[in-house]
Amino acid sequence: MNGIDILVSEVGPRDGLQSISQIMPTAAKCEWISLLAAAGVREIEVGSFVPPSVLPQMADTAELVVHARTIPGLEVAVLVPNLRGAENALAAGAHKISIPLSVSETHSLKNVRRTHEQMLDEIRAIAGRVSALPEAQRPHFEVGLSTAFGCTLEGPVSEDLVVRLAAAAIEAGAAEVGLSDTTGYANPAQVRRLVKKVWDAVGREKLNGVHLHNTRGQGLANALAAMDIGITTVDASMGGVGGCPFAPGASGNIVTEDLVFLVEAMGLRTGIDFDGLLRAREYLCAALPDVEIYGFTPEAGLPRGFGEQ
Template structure:
């Protein structure tokens, strides 16, 4: 962990590049490079990393080594290892691999849900309940946490606007189905700050302590503005991808996930500690560049550098 961790960080930055980023690009990163990258991210102070997805290797060959990556990642101290699972079968494989946390995507858009996982939203919620039952059969100290992200919560490329009432109703149903936390995902990069603040406030009002984090995309340049809006609503966990890796299949040439380096700088510059050493974080980009030659990486902070005299939040007298 970073030496600047003098207290528990204010904000949890959950890195999703090794899963969301890598599964979105055609090149496959070698397993040993994935593990070096994950170790470098953890060394920079990342405390939570989504390292893979337990789906069919035929569908996502980039994730075929998920169990091997988990096996390596769980050896890193002070790191919570996440994996995405679309269904009960995936959860069984992830649990066998030893993950600390399962994350399940459940789409608020019926068309997106059917296209993405071949299930209706109602069937996806029922699948979460099945995974909860499975987790509860395990010894208490071996149960991974179960989080759900509501995909297309802010709009869908197929359906267009998604009713906010539907999103909150789904969150309440997922909480009852046994999710430990339910977050909101701007899968398509449609969200705006007013919408983000409003919907997260409703999420906290609806499910209280089970309200989870924000998974935001920068497809239309709104990513960091949406982070500030979510902060105003009380969100303390944010997903991001180093270098904005993966792009966005819905908008060619546009970045997809918000860039971890830019997110960390935003938070730290606002006086919110993340426990992450930005210089070491930026240095980890070299592993991606070597393993995925030619893959575009994004980020204003890596391009421009840190401002002269920049002091991390944990070391500031006004923090």
């Protein structure tokens, strides 16, 4: 992957900022995104194309895509809830479009107000729009299987249903699926088991990434389990900001700074520079003074001699 072993995909500008009441100014978001990219972050989910009446924090996503596209080498990702959102993402020029397909239908109705079948219809429609574009202009289209490990609204989620929906999403035209622990229910054994089941159903090349939350302190353990069996993309949010506003208690994204330390400490490459990452964190803390920012590594500092061996 262009000189790296693990792609740390930064989702703070979307999953982080959508979950707090404070609205970060567009100029501040642009500067934060620029600092993240300068630190070596290769992929950033800059926002979500949802109606401003639903999430006013995401009202400037099109402007953020335009800004982020000016940064060389940065993969610009966005979340969309439906075809209309995808059309806005296409117009803005996003490199990657993700749509959530909640395995918990209760969560799907709460989150995007659609059943599984309605969401599969949206996926087919988006895939049709993407495939109609010239090949060089097509964004990568991913379906994120939300609440794949459990749901605060329904409780346990059937792994067989996760597998069936993964296969249905690929059949509907998605290039890839991802597994999302929206509510922080997952454990390492479950992560290994479910990734393998989905691989068996759709192929290894159709599942490369996971989106994990640290709600119950299992985020890094789950990330390590995923990487150990071959997952190569892990989502994280700077300072651990964010969660899901439509899943009660679903706080706590993995802290980007701690994930980067974990990966680099194991001798794997993220391509991310710690000094640059801490500059981006300092900027975020100044921009969101009333928001709690997490992270063990920034508090403790890097071990003496780290990175010199």
